[in-house]
Amino acid sequence: MTTATPPTGTGPLERREARLAWGLLFPTIAIVSAVVILPLLAIFWISFKPIGLADLRPPAPVVRESLRGSDDNLRLEYRLRNSSQSEAISNVTLSDSIPGGVTVVSADDRCEFSGQAFTCDIGTMDGGARERIEVFVSIDGDEETIEAAVEGTIPSLTGSGKNILTNFEFTGENFARVFDGDEFWEVLYVTLFYTVVGTIGALVFGLFAAMLLNKEFKGQGILRGLYLFPYVAPVIAVAFAWIILFDPFSGSANALLVQMGVTNEAINFFGERPLALIMVTVFEIWRYFPLSFLFILARMQSIDTDMYEAADMDGASPFQKFWFLSLPQLLGILSVLFLLRFIWTFNKFDDIFLLTGGNAGTRTLTVNVYEQAFAISNIGAGAAVAVVIFCCLLLFSVFFFKFVSREEGL
Amino acid sequence: MSMLWRGYICGPILGALWTFTMAVVTCIVVSFATGEGLAPSLLGSLAMGAWLGFVWLPDGDRTRNERIIWSVGLAIIPAAVFLFLRPAIVGAPGTSTLTIIIAWLIFAVSTAWPIEKILRDLPFGQTTRHEYEESVIRFLTGFGYIFFTAIVAIPFYVMVMTSLKNQSELLQNPLDFTIDLSKGMDLFRSYSELFTDFNFGSYMWTSFYVSVLTVFLTLLFSVPGAYAVARLRFKGRTAFSRSILLIYMVPMIVLALPIYIAFSMAGLRNTIIGIVLIYPVTTIPVALYMLQGYFRGLPAEVEEAGLMDGLGRLAVIWKITLPLSLPALASVSLYVFMIAWNEFLLAFMLLDDPSKFTLTRGIASLNSSEIPRQHLMAGAVIATVPIMALFLGLERFMTKGLTAGSVKG
Structure with a gap:
């Protein structure tokens, strides 16, 4: 009789399950890598490229065709232009066909004819160069219909220019520019202030709101729905509502403060240092306290009430119960929320972009990406900032997985 | 801390804080509703609130008469502050008397009634930790509801009301969110x-x-x-x-x-x-x-x-x-x-x-x-x-x- 041994290695059943799993995951992996992984790689690539917004279109020849002159001087004229002012295009050729009713008399010597079609070899065009090709013709028939027919044949062009996106020219200048001078440190300081204060503020307010609603009473559902409004409403709607509320000239908040005698003249809430940074942070707290509130409330409602009853029997006071019972129970969700909110606040772009556009000392790293890439039209520098953000993110996620794996069993 | 665990200290403090909060809230609410300016006064509302917090304390070991005499006697402080400095709520120049009266009515109800509730179980003299913390929690709860409702509702209110007005009205008085119902469907222009x-x-x-x-x-x-x-x-x-x-x-x-x-x-x-x-x-x-x-x-x-x-x-x-x-x-x-x-x-x-x-x-x-x-x-x-x-x-x-x-x- 043989002794029974546990199976080793993967059995056929297990292999089938793994195959099915990968089959189910494949569409997701494919689409996510197409839209997330590829752009991330692209960002790394672009961050080492000297590239501006205008370089997105590779240089190409452009042509305009017209029928000019009359009688002996009648000619087809092709005006060519290099679309780029700086980059040269090599091997430029032009080919077109001559419609019926048109006879070629003589032509530019760079052109070769075969039947009704012809090809002209122009060679290299320098940046901003212009060329003119003339084909002298005589026509047979109504001039206007011929002209329409001539211009109806669309000339085709070839020619290859250097495409900055795909060639192997690299530069470290983008990173040098990003880390250059005091600007980077200011941006980093603003980002950290916004992230740390915004995260902690949202957590504290969320905890407070959750404690308020952690009891049954009439209208609790309505109040809970109301408190979620800042989070649910489109950011663009609430950001503009804030801008209008705090407008320095005609905002209600300023009018109110003046009437109350708090200030004599209007305060430019979103236009002054350091008030603008404080305001965008307050906005962040206001907008995201509902999220922490929801999570904390959900956790609170799952805490066993027996514990509180025991504490009551032992004579614990309300603050003691909060400090020694509720808070330790909530510590797990609070730390997870802190890490998650920290990362997302760090990544936040739209809020600051809409409120101040990154002016008045509110430029965070994410706003800097936009600023560099689109406002200064330097895509390479924008990508370099994006790479910096991504590296910070990797650092945070190491922390996150260390903690969350413990807390949530992920 | 133990200093605070006395009804006659804790009560007036909570009363003062609550009254100041309500003075600010009343001014904001009435200003936003009528478009007329109102200003709360810090000292005025604190003095009035401290007095109210004292008045609402239960008899405790005092006799009823003692309580009444002390309460009436201490009324001199808020009265003096109101007279010589500023009342808890004053109208800005151009605010109609009716508005000020309405504001005071809202203010009186929203202070007197909740303060009584907050201090209900607080004894006059030495309190236990429970009694003290419970009144603090009642205060914080009330404050929290008002605070969160205000910060959530105000931007939304401004959003809706601004959309119903026109540019010149808005520039003339940014506080004025009253809408002219006689305009009918024109409101939604x-x-x-x-x-x-x-x-x-x-x-x-x-x-x-x-x-x-x-x-x-x-x-x-x-x-x-x-x-x-x-x-x-x-x-x-x-x-x-x-x-x-x-x-x-x-x-x-x-x-x-x-x-x-x-x-x-x-x-x-x-x-x-x-x-x-x-x-x-x-x-x-x-x-x-x-x-x-x-x-x-x-x-x-x-x-x-x-x-x-x-x-x-x-x-x-x-x-x-x-x-x-x-x-x-x-x-x-x-x-x-x-x-x-x-x-x-x-x-x-x-x-x-x-x-x-x-x-x-x-x-x-x-x-x-x-x-x-x-x-x-x-x-x-x-x-x-x-x-x-x-x-x-x-x-x-x-x-x-x-x-x-x-x-x-």
């Missing part, structure tokens, strides 16, 4: 102008079908993925579920740049197809994460029973898992709908052609000095109301779904 002249009907429709398509595509991809991660055993499962979480932390602005470049080159910029392609990708990781949390919570035995009875895995998913997870699917759909409806960054970067705008992009285009503000606010209301209605109506689903998996903001 900025709304009708948005729909007739600014094409908001079509923006709304675009937003709607883009969001619905996004929900559909997201579910299509994330349900099988989430099931695989939650139920099937395969090598690299942990790594996969972590990388999903990691992807869901990548900031959109980092991806937006290469997507912008790729879309420019592929001719997908300025097309709805491009938007519909990109939105689900931003929501799939979230949906996957939320759904796998829910799938894990379902009892595996039900599915195993199905397998034993001869169903294949796919049939099990279709016939057992999905019907069981309808609530989760509903909340994920709602949440994804909300993300797609509110999405601004990608729409802003990828759409330039006004005929293809989504609602958020349409609102962004209203932000110019030539377009009056009430139009901008009307646009904001149009974007907010549907999502709010949907959310309040299905609030229970949303709350559960949002907390089922940690959620992106």
Whole structure:
């Protein structure tokens, strides 16, 4: 009789399950890598490229065709232009066909004819160069219909220019520019202030709101729905509502403060240092306290009430119960929320972009990406900032997985 | 600390704080409702509140007469402050007497009644820790409700009321949110102008079908993925579920740049197809994460029973898992709908052609000095109301779904 041994290695059943799993995951992996992984790689690539917004279109020849002159001087004229002012295009050729009713008399010597079609070899065009090709013709028939027919044949062009996106020219200048001078440190300081204060503020307010609603009473559902409004409403709607509320000239908040005698003249809430940074942070707290509130409330409602009853029997006071019972129970969700909110606040772009556009000392790293890439039209520098953000993110996620794996069993 | 555990110290302090809060709240509420200025006074309201806090304390070991005499006697302090400095609430120049009277009525009721409730069980002399903390908690609870309601309601109120007024009225008195009901349907002029002249009907429709398509595509991809991660055993499962979480932390602005470049080159910029392609990708990781949390919570035995009875895995998913997870699917759909409806960054970067705008992009285009503000606010209301209605109506689903998996903001 043989002794029974546990199976080793993967059995056929297990292999089938793994195959099915990968089959189910494949569409997701494919689409996510197409839209997330590829752009991330692209960002790394672009961050080492000297590239501006205008370089997105590779240089190409452009042509305009017209029928000019009359009688002996009648000619087809092709005006060519290099679309780029700086980059040269090599091997430029032009080919077109001559419609019926048109006879070629003589032509530019760079052109070769075969039947009704012809090809002209122009060679290299320098940046901003212009060329003119003339084909002298005589026509047979109504001039206007011929002209329409001539211009109806669309000339085709070839020619290859250097495409900055795909060639192997690299530069470290983008990173040098990003880390250059005091600007980077200011941006980093603003980002950290916004992230740390915004995260902690949202957590504290969320905890407070959750404690308020952690009891049954009439209208609790309505109040809970109301408190979620800042989070649910489109950011663009609430950001503009804030801008209008705090407008320095005609905002209600300023009018109110003046009437109350708090200030004599209007305060430019979103236009002054350091008030603008404080305001965008307050906005962040206001907008995201509902999220922490929801999570904390959900956790609170799952805490066993027996514990509180025991504490009551032992004579614990309300603050003691909060400090020694509720808070330790909530510590797990609070730390997870802190890490998650920290990362997302760090990544936040739209809020600051809409409120101040990154002016008045509110430029965070994410706003800097936009600023560099689109406002200064330097895509390479924008990508370099994006790479910096991504590296910070990797650092945070190491922390996150260390903690969350413990807390949530992920 | 023990100094505070005396009714005659704790009571006036809480009373003063409450009264000051209510003075500020009354001024804000009445100013926003009538458009006339009112100013609270710090010292006046504190003095009055301290006195009220003393008056409402129970008799304790004093006789009734003693209590009355002390209360009346101490009334000199707030009276003196009111006379020689400033009353708790004064009208700004030009505020009508009626407004001031109304404000004082609201103020009196909103201080006297709650302070009595806050201090109800607080003894006059030495208090126990329980009595003291309970009145502090009652104060904080009242303060919290007012505070949160105010910060949430004020921006919304300003948004709605601004959309019902016109530019000159707004500039004349920014505090005046009263609306002239006699104007009838004319009140909604900025709304009708948005729909007739600014094409908001079509923006709304675009937003709607883009969001619905996004929900559909997201579910299509994330349900099988989430099931695989939650139920099937395969090598690299942990790594996969972590990388999903990691992807869901990548900031959109980092991806937006290469997507912008790729879309420019592929001719997908300025097309709805491009938007519909990109939105689900931003929501799939979230949906996957939320759904796998829910799938894990379902009892595996039900599915195993199905397998034993001869169903294949796919049939099990279709016939057992999905019907069981309808609530989760509903909340994920709602949440994804909300993300797609509110999405601004990608729409802003990828759409330039006004005929293809989504609602958020349409609102962004209203932000110019030539377009009056009430139009901008009307646009904001149009974007907010549907999502709010949907959310309040299905609030229970949303709350559960949002907390089922940690959620992106």
